[in-house]
Amino acid sequence: MKSILQSYKGMFRKKYIKIYLLYMLFFMVDGPVQNMLPVLLEEKGQPARYYGYLLALINACCVVVPGLVSILSVRYSAYRVAAAAMIAAIFTGCMVFGVNQTYLLIAVLVVLACARTGFNYSLGNDINYEIEDDHRGKYFAVRDLFLYGGISLGLFLGGQLVKVIGVSGMYAAAGLLYVLPLVMIVIVYRECGTRKDGQKTDSGNDAEEETEERVSWSVFRRIAGDKKFWSYMIVKFFANIYGVAMEYLPLYALTIGISVSNVMSIFSFMTLFNAVGALFVSHLGDLKGRKWFYVFDIGFDALPAMIFLLSRNVPLFVFGIVLSMVKDVFASVSFAYFYDVFDDHNGTIILGIVESFSSAIGIVMPVVIGWVWEVSPQLVFGIGAAGCLLSAGVAAVFLPNKTVG
Numbered sequence: 001m002k003s004i005l006q007s008y009k010g011m012f013r014k015k016y017i018k019i020y021l022l023y024m025l026f027f028m029v030d031g032p033v034q035n036m037l038p039v040l041l042e043e044k045g046q047p048a049r050y051y052g053y054l055l056a057l058i059n060a061c062c063v064v065v066p067g068l069v070s071i072l073s074v075r076y077s078a079y080r081v082a083a084a085a086m087i088a089a090i091f092t093g094c095m096v097f098g099v100n101q102t103y104l105l106i107a108v109l110v111v112l113a114c115a116r117t118g119f120n121y122s123l124g125n126d127i128n129y130e131i132e133d134d135h136r137g138k139y140f141a142v143r144d145l146f147l148y149g150g151i152s153l154g155l156f157l158g159g160q161l162v163k164v165i166g167v168s169g170m171y172a173a174a175g176l177l178y179v180l181p182l183v184m185i186v187i188v189y190r191e192c193g194t195r196k197d198g199q200k201t202d203s204g205n206d207a208e209e210e211t212e213e214r215v216s217w218s219v220f221r222r223i224a225g226d227k228k229f230w231s232y233m234i235v236k237f238f239a240n241i242y243g244v245a246m247e248y249l250p251l252y253a254l255t256i257g258i259s260v261s262n263v264m265s266i267f268s269f270m271t272l273f274n275a276v277g278a279l280f281v282s283h284l285g286d287l288k289g290r291k292w293f294y295v296f297d298i299g300f301d302a303l304p305a306m307i308f309l310l311s312r313n314v315p316l317f318v319f320g321i322v323l324s325m326v327k328d329v330f331a332s333v334s335f336a337y338f339y340d341v342f343d344d345h346n347g348t349i350i351l352g353i354v355e356s357f358s359s360a361i362g363i364v365m366p367v368v369i370g371w372v373w374e375v376s377p378q379l380v381f382g383i384g385a386a387g388c389l390l391s392a393g394v395a396a397v398f399l400p401n402k403t404v405g
Contacts, residue, residue: 008138008141008142010135011135011138011139011142012142014191015191015192016139016142018184018187018188018191019127019143019188019192020142020143020145020146021146021184022181022184022185022187022188023143023146023147023150024146024147024149024150025150025180025181025184026119026150026181026184027147027148027150027151027154028150028151028153028154028157028177028180029154029174029177029178029180029181030089030116030154030174030178031150031151031154031155031158032154032155032157032158032159032170032174033093033112033171033174034113034116035155035158035250036158036162036167036170036171036250037051037054037109037247038051038247038248038250038251039167039250039251039254040096040109040167040168040171041054041105042251042254043166043167043168044100044105044168046102046105048251048370048373048374049367049370049371049373049374050102050106050370051247051248051251051366051370052366052367052368052369052370052371052373053106053366053367053370054106054109054110054366055244055247055365055366055369055370056363056364056365056366056367057106057110058109058110058113058114059359059360059363059365059366060359060360060363061110061113061114061117061359062114062117062355062356062359063356063357063359063360063363064356065114065117065118065121065356066117066121066351066352066353066355066356066359067349067352067353067355067356068352069081069117069118069121069122069352070121070122070125070348070349070351070352070353071349071352072122073121073122073123073125073126073348074348074349078122078123078125078126078127079122079123079185079188079189081118081122081123082118082119082122082123082124082185083182083185083186084118085114085115085116085117085118085119085122086115086119086178086179086181086182086185087182088111088112088114088115088118089112089115089116089175089178090175090176090178090179090182091175092108092109092111092112092115092175093112093171093172093174093175093176093178094172094175094176095108095175096108096109096112096168096171096172096175097168097169097171097172097175117355119181121351121352121355123185123188125347125348125351125352126348127192128339129339129347129348130192133339133340136336136339137290137332137333137336140332140333140335140336141281141332143332144331144332158170158174161173219349220349220353223349223350223353227398228341228342228398228399228400229342229350229353229354231394231395231398231399232338232341232342232354232399233354233357233358234394234398235298235391235394235395235399236354236355236358236391237358237391238387238388238390238391238394239298239387239388239391240358240365240387241365241383241384241386241387241391242301242302242305242384242385242387242388242391244365244366244369244384245305245369245380245381245383245384245387246305246324246384247366248369248373248377248380249308249321251373251377252308252317252377252380252381253317255312255377256312256314256317257314258314258317277326277329280329281293281329281330281332281333289340289401289402290333290334290336290337290340290402291337291340291395291399291400291401291402292401293330293333293334293337294330294333294334294337294395294399295392295395295396296327296330296392297327297328297330297331297333297334298334298388298391298392298395299388299389299391299392299393300323300327300388301324301327301384301385301388302385302386302388302389302392303323304320304321304323304324305324305381305382305384305385305388306381306382306385307319307320307323308320308378308381309378309379309381309382309385310378312378338351340400340402341399341400341402369383
């Protein structure tokens with residue numbers, strides 16, 4: 001135990017602390033915003049299938065947004081892109097409170113969701129490649145301790161706000177609070193971004209030529225010929241089936257008599273528990289390799305999905321939530337595994353392409369899931385379980401196992 005904790009000492013340097021605080025503040029605000037989308041639509045009198053339409057539109061935008069954000073971040077500045085995303089979140093979050101017209105509301109929520117994508121695929125991805133391979137799992141674990149701590153606090157506070165000012169009021173409050181991560185982006189830029197800008201200036205034309213190379217058509221052709229790229233994309237596609245199904249979990253809780261604030265409190269507690277457990281799992285991943293942790297992470301999700309499929313019992317529902325979140329102690333290892341599979345800076349563009357392409361395939365999926373929900377809410381989770389098993393199978397057979405350390 002002592003040796004594990006000592007191995008994390010280097011992860012608490014001043015630079016890292018500022019990055020961790022940025023993630024904590026962003027996800028404290030954004031966590032309840034993303035989790036409460038179906039309940040927001042219900043409060044505003046929209047049918048359940050409209051949530052499926054909303055997810056489909058978000059996926060349609062994500063055909064373009066991740067790839068575009070990745071390219072803009074490489075060519076220009078990840079910090080500028082992230083700051084623009086926060087400004088968009090401030091305006092759209094505040095707008096939600098006063099918007100009730102269906103199509104305008106959905107348009108505002110799509111932009112709000114894209115703001116999160118803008119943050120993740122700009123500054124988040126830029127920072128990740130600056131971490132050494134054999135410490136990347138530890139970095140993600142500590143970062144996620146702050147990230148999940150932020151989500152946990154945000155879900156708890158969001159649940160309390162819903163009781164007082166309603167779901168729409170909570171979104172307006174979140175819109176104002178997006179100012180906090182915007183300020184942290186500026187602080188992190190002064191610590192890390194100015195140094196990188198100075199390096200680019202010093203290297204002159206060489207840096208410009210490197211940037212041109214990283215966004216040239218030859219790079220895209222090499223990516224298209226990489227079998228790992230296509231395998232990873234298929235894995236993500238099947239995993240997205242489960243992800244869409246789980247978006248309906250707060251709505252499913254309402255159908256069996258569990259209040260929204262209670263669901264958010266469960267999410268809050270388990271999220272914090274996972275953040276602590278991830279410290280130990282990530283240490284093992286850095287030592288032993290990350291592939292099989294990744295396969296277990298995505299395959300295990302089938303178990304809670306089957307519980308939601310087969311039972312409407314409240315204690316079993318809570319047990320299913322606990323299971324679905326306990327295994328998320330592997331999340332930081334799974335995220336670090338992407339950088340094992342694609343271990344050069346082309347991964348910045350690859351991640352954007354993978355998410356864009358899987359979103360293109362998944363545009364119709366939320367609509368289908370929305371119609372399935374109206375036939376049988378429980379069947380939604382059966383489809384999710386199938387997605388988990390297919391995703392884990394493809395990952396186990398076709399993705400590489402890189403030993404780190």
